[in-house]
Amino acid sequence: MRADLIKRTGLERQETKIAFPGPVFLLNLKGVARNGEDFVDGRRISFQPRRAGSIVYMPGGKDWTGWDEGDATAAYLLVSIEQGFADEVFGGMVGARPADLPPSIGFRDSVAEMALQRIAIELKQPDPISVTMVESQATQLLAQMVRLSGVYREQAKGGLSSFDLKRAIGMIEASSDGRPTLAALAKEVGVSRFHFCRAFKQSTGMTPHAFIARRRLEQSADMLRSTNLSATKIAMECGFGSSSHFTIAFKRAFGASPTEFRRKCRI
Secondary structure (H helix, E strand, O other): OEEEEEEEOOOOEEEEEEEOOOOEEEEEEEOOEEEEEEEEOOEEEOOOOEOOOOEEEEOOOOEEEEEEEEOOOEEEEEEEOOHHHHHHHHHOOOOOOHHHOOOEEEEOOHHHHHHHHHHHHHHHOOOOOHHHHHHHHHHHHHHHHHHHHOOOOOOOOOOOOHHHHHHHHHHHHHOOOOOOOHHHHHHHHOOOHHHHHHHHHHHHOOOHHHHHHHHHHHHHHHHHHHOOOOHHHHHHHOOOOOHHHHHHHHHHHHOOOHHHHHHHHOO
């Protein structure tokens, strides 16, 4: 695996040409690409504006070209993974084939972003166990792409229906503090708290508490990128009990403190 930090200053338009034998991820750390054109293997696809936190995934062997216009100052994290490692990861998932995973340009996902940030930190600040840590994060990253693509999607027995799951997630997203109670979520879909908790985990792979915690961390990361609010203020806005709790949870997820994360995004 390899991670590269790409920066641009004083250039509002850039040309894109990326092609690797293995999977490639590009994380937008800073700046906005507002308009442009994207082509995969010469075929034009719909352009999606890309903001800080947006991710590009390109399967091995695919050719991504195009151009975009946006902020003059921008920064990106490029992570490339050897195809042999990817094949081993996909081989451990029944029904998952790397060829089935489509390219995705400009999507948002906190699990993928956290994994990319952790890979970059381990590769730039290596120690004796960095190899194991990087492989673990890369495995999680590739597995998340399988989950997001729907290639390996079988509704778990006893899980929530897609309609009820959307209602529950919608309630979580609409909550001002991001922390609706388990009782309120269960009532929304008309089941007991015990049944809701078990079914939600079967449908998403996470408990409701873990899902909400991930949403809060994602919101805090967006605020660190886009605002000048202090880490303490952001912790309060995102529903953390204290700034120390926020710092611990954020560093566990992203591998860097909120201050370090903000500084890296504004390089």
